[in-house]
Amino acid sequence: MSFLDPWVDQKPDLTTDPDWWRGAVIYQIYPRSYQDSNGDGVGDLSGIIHRLPHVASLGVDAIWISPFYRSPMLDFGYDVSDFRDVDPLFGSLGDFDALVQRAHELGVKVIVDLVLSHTSDQHPWFKESRSSRDNPKADWYVWADPKPDGTPPNNWLSIFGGSAWEWDGQRMQYYLHNFLTQQPDLNFHSEEVRKELLDVARFWLDRGVDGFRLDTVNFYFADAQLRDNPPLAESERNDNTAPSVNPYNYQDHLYDKTQPENLQFLKDFRAVLDEYPAITSVGEIGESQRGTQVQAQYTSEGRLHMAYDFDLLANAYPSGTRIAAVMDKIETHVANGWACWAYSNHDVVRHTSRWNLGPEAHRIYAALLLSLKGTACLYQGEELGLTEAYVPFEDLQDPYGKRFWPKFKGRDGCRTPMPWAADRANGGFSDNKPWLPVAMEHVQSAAEVQHGDPGSMLNFYREMIGFRKAYPALLKGSYHAVEADDTYLSFIRRHGNVDVFCAFNLSGEPRDVKMPDGAWQIDRAAPFTIEDTETGPRLPGWQALFATTGS
Structure with a gap:
């Protein structure tokens, strides 16, 4: 087992x-x-x-x-x-x-x-494309002639550094590569x-x-x-x-x-x-x-x-x-x-x-x-x-x-x-x-x-x-902002007749939670700690609260 x-x-x-x-x-x-x-x-x-x-x-x-x-x-x-x-x-x-x-x-x-x-560049398509300018796959990649001075056709750059163009001595043209020189771009x-x-x-x-x-x-x-x-x-x-x-x-x-x-x-x-x-x-x-x-x-x-x-x-x-x-x-x-x-x-x-x-x-x-x-x-x-x-x-x-x-x-x-x-x-x-x-x-x-x-x-x-x-609202529900600052975020997810209020204490300091208007029921099955005070729920540092209303 x-x-x-x-x-x-x-x-x-x-x-x-x-x-x-x-x-x-x-x-x-x-x-x-x-x-x-x-x-x-x-x-x-x-x-x-x-x-x-x-x-x-x-x-x-x-x-x-x-x-x-x-x-x-x-x-x-x-x-x-x-x-x-x-x-x-x-x-x-x-x-x-x-x-x-x-x-x-x-x-x-x-x-x-x-x-x-x-x-x-080891793909058979590219091997054929680079073999000549008139083969069946000649236009399957992005080929271009050099400028009159032999430099690349434009100023495009590769994400991996340097020019996005590589000279091919077989075909006597440049080909485009947005990534490695060994990764020629297909011509869509x-x-x-x-x-x-x-x-x-x-x-x-x-x-x-x-x-x-x-x-x-x-x-x-x-x-x-x-x-x-x-x-x-x-x-x-x-x-x-x-x-x-x-x-x-x-x-x-x-x-x-x-x-x-x-x-x-x-x-x-x-x-x-x-x-x-x-x-x-x-x-x-x-x-x-x-x-x-x-x-x-x-x-x-x-x-x-x-x-x-x-x-x-x-x-x-x-x-x-x-x-x-x-x-x-x-x-x-x-x-x-x-x-x-x-x-x-x-x-x-x-x-x-x-x-x-x-x-x-x-x-x-x-x-x-x-x-x-x-x-x-x-x-x-x-x-x-x-x-x-x-x-x-x-x-x-x-x-x-x-x-x-x-x-x-x-x-x-x-x-x-x-x-x-x-x-x-x-x-x-x-x-x-x-x-x-x-x-x-x-x-x-x-x-x-x-x-x-x-x-x-x-x-x-x-x-x-x-x-x-357990909550369709957390899967497919709509999003409605409630409150946010640098160390706190709350919002409501809504699906059908059920709303889920979500509050997150994004700091190590305790934070009192202001609940939205309505008959909210805190779900204590969530893997977080919530403190109850006379004025309402409080979140210790790095804790979250989930509450529901509707049916």
């Missing part, structure tokens, strides 16, 4: 509610670092299958699996060389089918990361390219996936005229899309992404999804200047189901004032859309370290994430309270970190292996040397250690996700 068996409900949730994704909790798995099943030091699909009971025990609705396709792994799977196969490092298509089947048996849906904006102005990518989506839908996370969804089209981007005023620069050390932030990216033609493609993509029952899509929008506007466009009029919002993935501390402002912005400008909120993922410093949160603060912010209007996305290890790991330069794998070290240390610190057991080598992740070192401080927070502790972070997440599911 597994140590997780008592937590796993063996009755699968086979709902075909087309809106299951509204208010769902999605758990992101970075496969390289989840569980190694064959001793090569790299996580794989079989390892994920082995750990699915842990995922199911959290009570989440779906997993999002980062790329596992065939790839040279220069960007660890985001440089795809075959969209229709599993890289042998991770297993086989049979392993993937088994993963989907087991997840569904446990009532967990499967969302896969679809990387459509670019491929690896080509109808054949668009049709082929829609067929890729069908391939995975036919294998039983429940949806897609669309990587860099606003990078699909580039300006057909290849116009220069204008400079961006220093006061408008931020590091939401690229780290501050990267001159990418010096431009206003008007022409290298977020083009109007993308709106029709997203409709076409949604039409494919709608051929299958209860499928969802969440788009990653990398847009620092016009993010809210793009989010509104991309999640309306039959396009994406929801957008992966970057506001809470930023470095700025999430005070009550700031979160209230973010929610007001979404409610005002994205009223008909739906957000997918996350604090951490495989690209940013883990939020516990990024915001310098202690365990109590981590819990209150987790409860807040699970109470906001929108879908919640958790990143593996978040449920264990993991901090950002330090990875020395000699162990660094991320090309982004190697490029900008030491001011930007890259993304390896959030990608270190998942700790499962304190008494096994490498925290139970692998019997051999892992691809990234296991952080020693993580081992003491291993899942098996926390499983048996009722007061652990892991069991808090289980309780809080279960609490969220």
Whole structure:
């Protein structure tokens, strides 16, 4: 018997509610670092299958699996060389089918990361495209002649640093790459390219996936005229899309992404999804200047189901004032859309370290994430309270970190292996040397250690996700602001005739709660402490209150 068996409900949730994704909790798995099943030091699909009971025990609705396709792994799977196969490092298509089947048996849906904006330079499509200017796939990528002086056709920059153009001596032209030079961008102005990518989506839908996370969804089209981007005023620069050390932030990216033609493609993509029952899509929008506007466009009029919002993935501390402002912005400008909120993922410093949160603060912010209007996305290890790991330069794998070290240390610190057991080598992740070192401080927070502790972070997440599911208002309800300052936030979620009042003390000092007018009943099943005073409820430091009215 597994140590997780008592937590796993063996009755699968086979709902075909087309809106299951509204208010769902999605758990992101970075496969390289989840569980190694064959001793090569790299996580794989079989390892994920082995750990699915842990995922199911959290009570989440779906997993999002980062790329596992065939790839040279220069960007660890985001440089795809075959969209229709599993890289042998991770297993086989049979392993993937088994993963989907087991997840569904446990009532967990499967969302896969679809990387459509670019491929690896080892993809057969690119090899053919670069071979000449008149081959059948000559226009499948963004090619351009140099300026008369031999320099790139325009001033576009790569997110990974330097020019977004790379000279190809075989074809005697430049090709566009928004990321690594080995990641050429596909030309979405080509109808054949668009049709082929829609067929890729069908391939995975036919294998039983429940949806897609669309990587860099606003990078699909580039300006057909290849116009220069204008400079961006220093006061408008931020590091939401690229780290501050990267001159990418010096431009206003008007022409290298977020083009109007993308709106029709997203409709076409949604039409494919709608051929299958209860499928969802969440788009990653990398847009620092016009993010809210793009989010509104991309999640309306039959396009994406929801957008992966970057506001809470930023470095700025999430005070009550700031979160209230973010929610007001979404409610005002994205009223008909739906957000997918996350604090951490495989690209940013883990939020516990990024915001310098202690365990109590981590819990209150987790409860807040699970109470906001929108879908919640958790990143593996978040449920264990993991901090950002330090990875020395000699162990660094991320090309982004190697490029900008030491001011930007890259993304390896959030990608270190998942700790499962304190008494096994490498925290139970692998019997051999892992691809990234296991952080020693993580081992003491291993899942098996926390499983048996009722007061652990892991069991808090289980309780809080279960609490969220008890209230349809916390899943699909509307949002109504009540009060906010830097250390406090309260709002009401409303669904049907039931209102849920949510109040969060975002500080270590006690805070009196002013209840809204009405006959409110405090729900003391929530995993927080509430003090009763003559004047009303009081929240000790880092505590929350939930109350209901209606029936």
